[in-house]
Amino acid sequence: MFDSLKDKLGSFREDVEETAEEKAAEAESEDAAAEAEAVEETEDDAAEADAGAADSDAADAKAAAAAARSDATQPEGDDAEHGAETEIEADAGESTDAEASSDADEYGGADVAGAVTDTVAEDEEDGGPGFAKRAKSFATGQTVIEEEDLEAPLEELEMALLQSDVEFSVAQEIMATLREELVGETHRFTKSTTGVVQRALKNALLEVISVGQFDFDERVAEADKPLTIVFTGVNGVGKTTSIAKMARYFEERGLSTVLANGDTYRAGANEQIEEHAEALDKKIITHEQGGDPAAVIYDAVEYAEANDVDVVLGDTAGRLHTSDDLMEQLSKIDRVVDPDMTLFVDEAVAGQDAVQRAKQFNDAAEIDGAVLTKADADAQGGAAISIAHVTGKPILFLGTGQGYDDIEPFDPEELVDRLLGIDG
Numbered sequence: 113m114f115d116s117l118k119d120k121l122g123s124f125r126e127d128v129e130e131t132a133e134e135k136a137a138e139a140e141s142e143d144a145a146a147e148a149e150a151v152e153e154t155e156d157d158a159a160e161a162d163a164g165a166a167d168s169d170a171a172d173a174k175a176a177a178a179a180a181r182s183d184a185t186q187p188e189g190d191d192a193e194h195g196a197e198t199e200i201e202a203d204a205g206e207s208t209d210a211e212a213s214s215d216a217d218e219y220g221g222a223d224v225a226g227a228v229t230d231t232v233a234e235d236e237e238d239g240g241p242g243f244a245k246r247a248k249s250f251a252t253g254q255t256v257i258e259e260e261d262l263e264a265p266l267e268e269l270e271m272a273l274l275q276s277d278v279e280f281s282v283a284q285e286i287m288a289t290l291r292e293e294l295v296g297e298t299h300r301f302t303k304s305t306t307g308v309v310q311r312a313l314k315n316a317l318l319e320v321i322s323v324g325q326f327d328f329d330e331r332v333a334e335a336d337k338p339l340t341i342v343f344t345g346v347n348g349v350g351k352t353t354s355i356a357k358m359a360r361y362f363e364e365r366g367l368s369t370v371l372a373n374g375d376t377y378r379a380g381a382n383e384q385i386e387e388h389a390e391a392l393d394k395k396i397i398t399h400e401q402g403g404d405p406a407a408v409i410y411d412a413v414e415y416a417e418a419n420d421v422d423v424v425l426g427d428t429a430g431r432l433h434t435s436d437d438l439m440e441q442l443s444k445i446d447r448v449v450d451p452d453m454t455l456f457v458d459e460a461v462a463g464q465d466a467v468q469r470a471k472q473f474n475d476a477a478e479i480d481g482a483v484l485t486k487a488d489a490d491a492q493g494g495a496a497i498s499i500a501h502v503t504g505k506p507i508l509f510l511g512t513g514q515g516y517d518d519i520e521p522f523d524p525e526e527l528v529d530r531l532l533g534i535d536g
């Protein structure tokens with residue numbers, strides 16, 4: 113399920129990790145070079161100081177020491193005698209590496225604080241604060257992810273999401289969250305880059321997938337009975353099969369059901385749902401082809417009330433002469449039956465088409481959630497990622513096969529973990 117999308121998300125993670133590791137290696141070699149440079153400068157200073165001391169009296173030496181101390185606390189000082197220290201500071205001030213290690217302070221833990229104290233102490237002996245910053249970056253092994261590091265991997269991920277049929281605005285939202293979460297994020301050079309990128313991906317995906325999510329079982333348990341659920345969506349996507357699967361689902365939770373065939377338009381619709389009802393040993397209410405779908409579902413509600421049935425599952429037509437007819441029919445069902453829930457059914461494999469249909473159906477007859485069928489046959493995952501964000505209504509179930517048990521309550525976190533290869 114969603115294997116192609118899974119691969120693409122994995123590639124993004126690897127790209128960012130690779131960029132971060134290259135950057136880390138660069139930072140490390142710059143640190144080493146800076147350290148060598150600072151040691152060299154310090155040795156030169158020491159040699160100069162020795163020569164000076166030989167030529168001067170005790171009072172002069174005392175004055176030079178006092179000047180050196182004041183220079184250390186005011187590194188911008190331009191005292192010619194201490195040109196060497198001033199140069200080190202100017203160097204470090206221009207270095208992005210020094211900036212990165214300074215930012216790293218905000219994210220560092222106790223060990224970072226320890227490293228800072230150590231290097232500041234060394235700093236007073238060995239050189240300017242620039243050296244301290246470089247040494248700290250080297251010692252703590254931390255660096256910061258910058259916007260430019262993400263540019264290429266994000267661009268590739270955006271392409272990959274669009275190719276996976278993720279809706280454009282949803283892909284944009286995912287990009288924005290990743291940028292927000294990752295830019296400025298500090299990470300240890302090699303060990304925890306994976307954690308940082310994985311966490312950002314998880315948050316970005318969850319944010320779009322879990323829009324409007326609610327606990328379906330809890331809502332059913334709390335509702336007055338009979339509870340009426342009407343299923344909408346175009347023909348052929350697995351609507352009737354999903355109704356049959358839901359009858360099994362409720363039975364397993366101790367709830368009785370009656371089926372109603374509100375698809376009075378299509379020839380053969382009665383026979384199709386009757387087959388399922390027979391296989392599942394459920395009561396079915398049907399009318400003649402061409403009858404009023406609202407009347408069929410109304411009759412099923414009356415039957416449920418009279419026979420203490422918990423849930424009415426109403427099928428509807430998916431295609432009429434015009435979409436106006438279809439929407440008019442759905443709004444008549446709304447008026448006459450006033451269902452407790454309207455669930456939109458579509459197939460995951462339809463990708464963007466499923467997303468657009470979900471939006472149209474929701475606009476015409478407000479849905480409470482979606483059932484996404486044939487997820488078992490979908491490598492892309494675009495519809496699963498996009499529907500909730502586009503409609504504001506959650507996916508509640510995934511169809512995962514042709515059998516009556518092949519339906520899973522939709523859990524956004526579980527899906528994201530699956531996509532990111534996180535073991536549950």
Ligand SMILES: Nc1nc2c(ncn2[C@@H]2O[C@H](COP(=O)(O)OP(=O)(O)OP(=O)(O)O)[C@@H](O)[C@H]2O)c(=O)[nH]1
Pocket residue numbers: 346347348349350351352353354378381384430485486487488489510511512513514518
């Ligand atoms: N692989 C797979 N096949 C499914 C799934 N759900 C339904 N199908 C198959 O999809 C085909 C169409 O399903 P139907 O239930 O007849 O489609 P429908 O939307 O009800 O069609 P209408 O009754 O015309 O509205 C059938 O062969 C189902 O077995 C699913 O989750 N996975």
